[in-house]
Amino acid sequence: MDLKGASQLADCPFCEIASGRASAARVYESNDVVAFLPLAPATTGHTLVIPKKHIRDLWQMDEKSMTSVMNATILISRAIRDAFNPDGMNLINSTGAAATQTVSHFHVHLVPRWEEDQMGDLWPDTEPWNQKEMTAAAGSISRAIDELVDRDQTVNHSCRTPRASDDAASEPAAQASAPVDERS
Missing domain, CATH: 1.20.5 (Single alpha-helices involved in coiled-coils or other helix-helix interfaces)
Known part of the structure; x- marks a missing residue:
């Protein structure tokens, strides 16, 4: 698989998937992006979208790579909608351990949502600030x-x-x- 000189890390599981050295249930691939199903999905249709080039997180992201990822994300979200007819969809990115990033390779989660699904409410109850x-x-x-x-x-x-x-x-x-x- 030609990654056009994209930088990759040998110990990064998502780089392994992007390069084809590790298997995954792929749903989409372009020159710059790959999307696949996670091993432990939050809901049916939960999909990860990643740049093929190793980018650690949102803070290292460049505009060209983000454009490629977001264009793919739009297409895949519509495919998930058509395939599973969810009531809604979460688009999630976590940057850093405090935000629950567990793989140090930028990725977005597309999580189809249904009323009363196992995900529950993502936001804590808070008071508005003054x-x-x-x-x-x-x-x-x-x-x-x-x-x-x-x-x-x-x-x-x-x-x-x-x-x-x-x-x-x-x-x-x-x-x-x-x-x-x-x-x-």
Whole structure:
């Protein structure tokens, strides 16, 4: 199998699958991506989508590889929908041990969902944060995005994040609106 010079790790089980040295129940393959069923699926139709090139996690991901993975993910999600008629679908990526990443090779899980399936609710019950906390967190993320964009001019970033001064102008409107539940 030609991986076009893609870097691989000999001790990575997903690199072994991508190269064809290890078997898997493959459902899709392109020049850059392979998708297969996990050994212990969460639900029927649960599928993993990986880049063939070894990329440890989301924080090492490049745009070209992510585009290939996401294009395949869209196609495969629709195939799972047509094959199993689920009530919904989770698209899951875990980066780092704290997020339950168990294989150090970027992958997304497509998990078909049905009402009352064994997966249950993925999000804990939490209280919404107050406007001050939300504004501070949004500001921290926006500043970090701007710093990353300024540092890495090779990546196409067609939109910039709002500045703190933009937030101040819209703060009364933001306080008037109810917090949005981002869990769904």
